[in-house]
Every structure is written in structure tokens, then in C-alpha cells.
Amino acid sequence: MTASHYIGIDIGATSIKMGVVTDGGKLVSRDEVGTAEIGNPSTFVRAAQEAVLQLLAKGRIEKRSVGAIGIGAPGWVDHHRGIVRELTNIPDWENFPLAREIEAALELKTFVDNDANVMAVGEMIHGAGRGHENFICLTLGTGVGGAIIIGGEIYRGAHGLAGEIGHLSLNPDGPKCACGAAGCLENYVGNRFIVARALEIIEDRPDTDEGSILLEMAGNRPENITAKLLAQAAQEGDTVALEVWRETGQRLGTALAGLVNLLNPECFIVGGGVAKAGPALFDRMRETMESLAMNKLGYSTPILMAELGEDAGLIGAATFAMLCSEESTTALPGT
Amino acid sequence: MTASHYIGIDIGATSIKMGVVTDGGKLVSRDEVGTAEIGNPSTFVRAAQEAVLQLLAKGRIEKRSVGAIGIGAPGWVDHHRGIVRELTNIPDWENFPLAREIEAALELKTFVDNDANVMAVGEMIHGAGRGHENFICLTLGTGVGGAIIIGGEIYRGAHGLAGEIGHLSLNPDGPKCACGAAGCLENYVGNRFIVARALEIIEDRPDTDEGSILLEMAGNRPENITAKLLAQAAQEGDTVALEVWRETGQRLGTALAGLVNLLNPECFIVGGGVAKAGPALFDRMRETMESLAMNKLGYSTPILMAELGEDAGLIGAATFAMLCSEESTTALPGT
Numbered sequence: 001m002t003a004s005h006y007i008g009i010d011i012g013a014t015s016i017k018m019g020v021v022t023d024g025g026k027l028v029s030r031d032e033v034g035t036a037e038i039g040n041p042s043t044f045v046r047a048a049q050e051a052v053l054q055l056l057a058k059g060r061i062e063k064r065s066v067g068a069i070g071i072g073a074p075g076w077v078d079h080h081r082g083i084v085r086e087l088t089n090i091p092d093w094e095n096f097p098l099a100r101e102i103e104a105a106l107e108l109k110t111f112v113d114n115d116a117n118v119m120a121v122g123e124m125i126h127g128a129g130r131g132h133e134n135f136i137c138l139t140l141g142t143g144v145g146g147a148i149i150i151g152g153e154i155y156r157g158a159h160g161l162a163g164e165i166g167h168l169s170l171n172p173d174g175p176k177c178a179c180g181a182a183g184c185l186e187n188y189v190g191n192r193f194i195v196a197r198a199l200e201i202i203e204d205r206p207d208t209d210e211g212s213i214l215l216e217m218a219g220n221r222p223e224n225i226t227a228k229l230l231a232q233a234a235q236e237g238d239t240v241a242l243e244v245w246r247e248t249g250q251r252l253g254t255a256l257a258g259l260v261n262l263l264n265p266e267c268f269i270v271g272g273g274v275a276k277a278g279p280a281l282f283d284r285m286r287e288t289m290e291s292l293a294m295n296k297l298g299y300s301t302p303i304l305m306a307e308l309g310e311d312a313g314l315i316g317a318a319t320f321a322m323l324c325s326e327e328s329t330t331a332l333p334g335t
Numbered sequence: 336m337t338a339s340h341y342i343g344i345d346i347g348a349t350s351i352k353m354g355v356v357t358d359g360g361k362l363v364s365r366d367e368v369g370t371a372e373i374g375n376p377s378t379f380v381r382a383a384q385e386a387v388l389q390l391l392a393k394g395r396i397e398k399r400s401v402g403a404i405g406i407g408a409p410g411w412v413d414h415h416r417g418i419v420r421e422l423t424n425i426p427d428w429e430n431f432p433l434a435r436e437i438e439a440a441l442e443l444k445t446f447v448d449n450d451a452n453v454m455a456v457g458e459m460i461h462g463a464g465r466g467h468e469n470f471i472c473l474t475l476g477t478g479v480g481g482a483i484i485i486g487g488e489i490y491r492g493a494h495g496l497a498g499e500i501g502h503l504s505l506n507p508d509g510p511k512c513a514c515g516a517a518g519c520l521e522n523y524v525g526n527r528f529i530v531a532r533a534l535e536i537i538e539d540r541p542d543t544d545e546g547s548i549l550l551e552m553a554g555n556r557p558e559n560i561t562a563k564l565l566a567q568a569a570q571e572g573d574t575v576a577l578e579v580w581r582e583t584g585q586r587l588g589t590a591l592a593g594l595v596n597l598l599n600p601e602c603f604i605v606g607g608g609v610a611k612a613g614p615a616l617f618d619r620m621r622e623t624m625e626s627l628a629m630n631k632l633g634y635s636t637p638i639l640m641a642e643l644g645e646d647a648g649l650i651g652a653a654t655f656a657m658l659c660s661e662e663s664t665t666a667l668p669g670t
Contacts, residue, residue: 134493148597150485157599158469159634164596167629171506172589181592181627254507257516261499262483262597264492292516294502299494 003067003325007052007108008318010115010311011035011073013089013142016044018051019311020059021318023067025126027311029059041084041096049105069108070321071098072115072313074145078160079113085160088143111324115313116145116163117154119306121323122316123269124149127307134266136259137306138165138252140274144186148263166190168255188251191227191274198225198244205240212240231277245280252281253288260293260301271306338402338660342387342443343653345450345646346370346408348424348477351379353386354646355394356653358402360461362646364394376419376431384440404443405656406433407450407648409480413495414448420495423478446659450648451480451498452489454641456658457651458604459484462642469601471594472641473500473587475609479521483598501525503590523586526562526609533560533579540575547575566612580615587616588623595628595636606641 003023010017016038019030031051038047056063075087082099102110120137123129129137133152139145146165148155156162166186167179174183187193199222202215214233218224233241256268275281286303293301308315338358345352351373354365366386373382391398410422417434437445455472458464464472468487474480481500483490491497501521502514509518522528534557537550549568553559568576591603610616621638628636643650 146597150490155485155598158601158636159599161595161629161634162597162599164629167596168593169505169589169627171508172627173506179596179629181629254504258503258593259597260496261502261514262481262497262594263490264494264497266493292504292507294496294499294514294516299496301493 003322004065005061006067006318006321006325007055007069008118008314008316008321009048009069009071010118010313010317011044011071011087011090012115012313013074016047017311017314018048018055019314019318020055020061020066021315023322025122025308025315025319027315029055029061030311030314031055035090039090040092041098041101045098045101045105048102052106063108066108068321068325069102069106069110070118070317070319070324071102071110071112072118072317072320073098073112074115076161077112077114079111079117079154079156080160082110082112084112109321109325109328111321113154113320114145114147114160114163115139115316116147117156118320119145119271119308119312119316120147120149120269121154121320122308122312122318123271123306124152125319125323126315127312128269128304129267132266135269136165136263136265137269137271139306139312140189140191140270140272142191144189145272148265165255165259168258170251170254185251185255189248189274194227194230194244194248194274195225197247198230198240201240201243212238214238214240227274228276231274234277234280241277242280245277246284248274248277249281249284250288253285253290254292256285256289256301256303257292260289265301267302267304269304269306271308271312275305338657339400340396341402341653341656341660342390342404343453343649343651343656344383344404344406345453345648345652346379346406346422346425347450347648348409351382352646352649353383353390354649354653355390355396355401356650358657360457360650360654362650363396364390365646365649366390370425374425375427376433376436380433380436380440383437387441398443401443403656403660404437404441404445405453405652405654405659406437406445406447407453407652407655408433408447409450411496412447412449414446414452414489414491415495417445417447419447444656444660444663446656448489448655449480449482449495449498450474450651451482452491453655454480454606454643454647454651455482455484455604456489456655457643457647457653458606458641459487460654460658461650462647463604463639464602467601470604471500471598471600472604472606474641474647475524475526475605475607477526479524480607483600500590500594503593505586505589520586520590524583524609529562529565529579529583529609530560532582533565533575536575536578547573549573549575562609563611566609569612569615576612577615580612581619583609583612584616584619585623588620588625589627591620591624591636591638592627595624600636602637602639604639604641606643606647610640 076085144166171183177184411420479501506518512519
């Protein structure tokens with residue numbers, strides 16, 4: 001029987017999403033649990049086992065129609081051995097053989113990779129990356145996730161560590177980064193830095209009423225300002241929010257120009273919550289990239305918005321499982 | 336008859352080198368002409384035709400033992416179509432069908448690529464890259480040449496423009512670069528910037544006798560100071576030269592750290608004239624890279640010195656021809 005469905009699991013710092021996805025990329029059944037509750041590796045395996053069986057029952061999907069399970073994890077993953085080496089912001093995951101454990105619990109072939117990598121695969125097959133085989137995917141959020149797709153495949157590098165676009169330094173004299181370097185992209189465009197920048201602008205203004213509705217939107221509590229709120233405020237034309245997104249676009253554009261010179265991708269795909277900020281962010285990002293990159297003879301590199309939205313990680317993980325299981329069952333070339 | 340020899344042609348801004356190289360990477364016969372004399376495309380084709388025939392005659396090598404011709408050109412090359420799109424610092428080469436013209440003139444299969452790319456191939460097969468399939472090659476000189484090898488193949492990107500490592504910006508507020516951006520790596524570690532920096536240090540010193548023999552080595556003429564002289568002076572322990580190379584190492588290390596985070600290569604290979612500066616350059620480069628890169632769990636990325644020396648471009652071009660002709664005659668996989 002040919003598989004018609006794949007399970008996707010998206011491990012995040014705050015929540016773990018699980019879902020059943022068709023081979024056409026449609027999410028038919030989903031569940032979400034707080035990472036704090038099931039974030040420990042062995043708890044996770046038992047919780048995932050239960051949740052997956054429930055999802056299948058709820059969606060009336062026979063287990064034998066499921067091709068494989070795909071898991072995206074936010075950190076360093078050894079995809080080939082199915083091992084999570086370590087997770088950023090989630091303790092206790094050192095060298096955990098996740099694929100093997102989930103396979104044992106659910107008797108379904110399981111593939112694991114970095115969350116940004118599986119998201120990029122989802123976009124390649126079912127989203128903005130359709131028709132592209134060489135692109136770079138950025139996911140903006142608390143951190144900056146990055147994935148490099150070359151020849152239709154995830155480029156992982158020598159130890160599975162490639163794609164850390166958030167830790168490309170824009171300025172060695174810039175703010176100190178948690179990674180040990182300074183002035184990393186993430187230090188300028190990660191959610192909390194964007195929020196901090198908004199607060200800075202508000203504070204520096206002689207009169208906060210100068211056309212900014214941001215504080216009002218935050219119920220006059222600066223601590224309520226989030227990246228999401230800043231995206232909404234930009235859509236309302238708020239001057240502080242627009243300024244913050246333009247600065248963010250400038251930083252991102254600078255990083256993308258470096259990536260154009262280095263990797264000459266067909267396009268970029270930008271997703272994640274922050275990407276919702278719209279033209280203020282994207283226009284400045286494009287302008288900056290175009291003005292700084294060595295685009296020759298009119299070639300330019302399109303910047304596309306990711307299409308899979310909130311469940312991109314989930315759909316990506318399932319799609320990744322589909323691709324991996326196709327690869328592992330494909331006949332040898334030439335036969 | 337199996338080919339035992341390959342022709343390599345290395346087009347440089349000041350000289351064009353041509354040579355016959357064995358399939359083992361040994362240069363058996365070589366010639367060099369000023370670029371000013373034969374730098375025009377049609378002059379070049381005629382000059383190359385003559386020179387190659389003379390080289391074969393001189394080395395008593397039968398033309399039928401030559402497998403192919405490889406050409407490295409300093410600029411933008413469309414390898415697949417054998418076209419030179421444009422050359423940096425050499426005018427008149429716009430969209431010139433170099434492979435076709437040389438094939439017509441010499442009746443030997445011809446392959447063209449960017450000079451840094453063919454150099455990287457030379458190092459991979461016959462030099463410091465033996466045993467590596469995923470590495471990044473930097474050639475330091477007037478500019479900074481870059482090549483990315485992935486899975487044993489040149490990574491060219493969507494339009495053949497990948498690998499411009501010299502135009503990775505280290506600081507958007509840095510000096511303006513000819514490429515349109517600012518603070519590019521090349522603006523700090525290109526030959527003339529290194530020389531300018533040395534002059535700056537000499538000028539800033541209250542007393543130039545403070546342990547520096549550099550000016551003396553330059554015959555007391557600052558205009559005689561070159562990157563080559565600075566490399567020699569560093570070997571003699573000259574304090575100005577050592578300082579310049581340490582600063583250069585710092586800039587290079589910063590760039591390499593970004594490349595580690597982005598591409599996680601197996602190693603770096605650094606070549607070109609400037610690379611001769613020795614430990615002052617390499618030690619600082621390694622230290623800086625190690626301290627800034629996200630090297631996890633003790634993984635580090637070796638920085639190797641290129642091994643093919645002055646004729647790296649020539650040997651690289653010939654080796655590139657060998658690989659390309661092997662590829663084009665190899666039986667299909669599985670058959």
C-alpha cells in the first residue's frame with residue numbers, strides 16, 4: 001500500500017506541535033502541548049506515542065496508510081544517525097537517539113532534522129519554494145533559523161551544523177552575542193531585540209504622542225509590546241513600529257547581500273512571526289540587499305514570503321519524512 | 336588511448352600562464368606571457384593556440400595524449416556554456432565564448448571556470464584538499480578569491496556567481512568597497528590595503544626605528560613596500576609587519592567564523608602570495624575563528640595552507656579539465 005499520510009512533529013521552545021499531513025501537504029489533524037510538560041526526552045517519547053495514536057484515531061486514518069514520521073528539533077541534530085545532539089533552550093537532550101526511540105514506540109520509520117531544515121523542505125515541496133532547488137530559508141522569531149537547500153537537498157555541512165544564518169556577524173564591534181561572537185544578525189533581528197529597539201525609540205522621543213499609537217495598543221504598558229504587536233502596529237501605520245521594521249529590514253538586507261555574494265541562491269524564503277510585519281520590513285530588506293549585493297547584469301535574487309504559516313514546522317516535518325522515505329525506498333539509479 | 340596529459344591556462348590580471356600537466360598533477364612544461372600583450376579575447380585565442388602547440392613540442396608530448404584544456408579566468412564565467420561573462424580588471428571579455436573558440440583553434444575539448452574554482456579543484460586532487468570533499472578555498476592576493484567545494488564538486492550557485500568570499504561584509508560602516516557595499520573582507524586583506532595599513536602604522540609611530548626593519552628592507556622608500564616584502568619582513572621578526580599580519584589574521588578569522596556557522600566546512604584551504612606571511616597571519620586567523628565560530632563539542636575547522644604554490648592556478652586548470660572530461664565520458668550510474 002502506498003503511503004497517503006505522514007506524521008509531522010515540530011519541537012519548539014514553548015510548544016510541541018504534532019499533526020497528520022497528507023502527501024499533498026494538507027494538515028488534517030493536529031495537536032499541541034506545552035514543551036514544559038513533555039520536554040524531557042523520555043516523557044516526550046511516551047507523549048508523542050499517545051498523541052500520534054490519538055491523532056490517527058481522531059482523523060480515522062489507518063496506521064498502515066502512514067508512510068513515516070518526521071521530527072523537526074530546534075538545535076543540533078545528527079540526521080543520518082537520527083540523534084539529537086543538543087537543543088537550544090531545552091535541556092536534557094544531549095545525544096538522544098530520538099529516531100530509534102520513536103520508531104520503537106510507534107513502529108513507524110522516523111526521520112529527525114533541525115527545525116529550520118524541515119521547514120525549508122516543506123516550503124520547497126508545498127510552499128513558496130515550489131520550482132526552486134537552490135534557495136536559502138530564514139525563519140524569524142526568538143532566534144533566526146536558517147536552512148540552505150542545494151540541488152533540492154538540505155545542505156548540512158560536515159557535522160550537521162550548517163545554516164546558522166542568525167550567527168553571521170554584521171559587525172564585530174556590535175553587541176555581544178550568546179554564541180560567543182559579536183554583532184550577529186540575531187542580535188539585531190531576534191524578537192526581543194526588536195522589542196528592545198522599539199522601547200529605545202519610544203524613550204528617545206521627546207514626545208511619545210508624535211503619531212505613535214504603539215503604547216496605546218499595548219494598553220500603555222511598555223512591557224506588553226511584543227514583535228507580534230509591532231507587526232500589527234506597522235499595519236496601522238504606527239511610526240515607531242515602521243521605524244523598527246525598517247531598521248530590521250536594513251539588517252536583514254545586509255545579511256542577505258552577503259549570502260548572495262557567497263552562495264548566489266535562486267531566491268530567499270523568509271518566514272516566521274516577524275515576517276508578518278509586511279512592506280516596511282520587506283521593502284527595506286530588498287532595497288538594502290539589492291544595493292549591497294554583487295548582482296550582475298540585472299540579475300537579482302527574489303525574496304519570497306514563506307507560505308505555510310503557523311504550521312510550517314509541522315507540515316515541513318511531515319514533508320521531510322515523505323522525502324526521506326521516498327529516498328530510502330527509491331530503486332538505484334539506472335535500474 | 337587514455338589521456339596522460341592536460342593543458343592548463345591561468346588568466347591573471349598581470350600575466351597569463353599556460354602549461355602541460357600530467358594526470359598526476361606534475362607540471363612538465365610551462366610558459367608565461369604578459370596579459371597586456373595577449374589580453375584581448377581574439378589575440379588570446381591565437382596566442383594560446385601557438386603557445387600550447389609549442390609547449391607540446393618542447394615537452395615532446397603527442398597531442399593525442401592530451402585529454403583536454405582547462406582555463407581559469409578571473410571573473411564571472413558561465414561554465415556550463417563555456418562563456419566568459421566578464422573579467423575583473425581585464426576589459427573586452429564580455430560574453431566571449433572562450434571554450435568554443437579554443438576548441439576550434441586547437442581541436443581539444445576545453446572547459447572554462449572561475450580561477451578560484453579551478454584552483455580549489457587542483458588543491459582537492461593534488462594538494463592540501465586531498466581526502467576532503469567539502470571545503471572552502473581562499474586565495475589571497477590583489478583581491479580575495481573564493482571557492483566552495485561541496486560533495487567534491489564546485490558549488491557555483493544559480494548564476495555561476497557563488498564564492499565571492501572577498502565581498503562578505505565585515506562591517507557595514509567600514510570603508511566603501513568597489514563592489515558597492517562597505518567593509519568587505521577584501522577592503523581589509525587585499526594586498527594594497529595591507530600595504531596601506533603598514534604605511535599607516537609606520538607614519539603613526541613616533542620613532543620608526545622602534546624595532547622595525549621594514550623601511551630598511553624597502554631601501555628607505557615606502558613606495559617599495561609590497562605584501563611580499565611584508566611577508567619577508569614578518570619572517571625576520573619585523574614589528575610593523577607582524578602587527579599588519581596579525582590584524583589581517585584577525586579580519587580573516589572573523590570572516591572564516593561566519594563561514595563556519597553558515598557552511599560548516601570540513602576545512603579551509605588558504606593560498607596566494609599573502610598566505611606566505613606565516614604564523615603571524617595563520618595563528619591569529621585560527622585563534623579568531625575558534626573564538627568566534629559556533630564550534631560545538633570540540634569540533635574545530637582546520638585551516639590548511641594551499642600546497643600547489645605559484646602554479647596552483649595552472650595545475651588547477653589542468654586538473655579541472657581532467658575532472659570535467661572524466662565526468663563527460665563516464666558511463667551512467669548503475670550501468
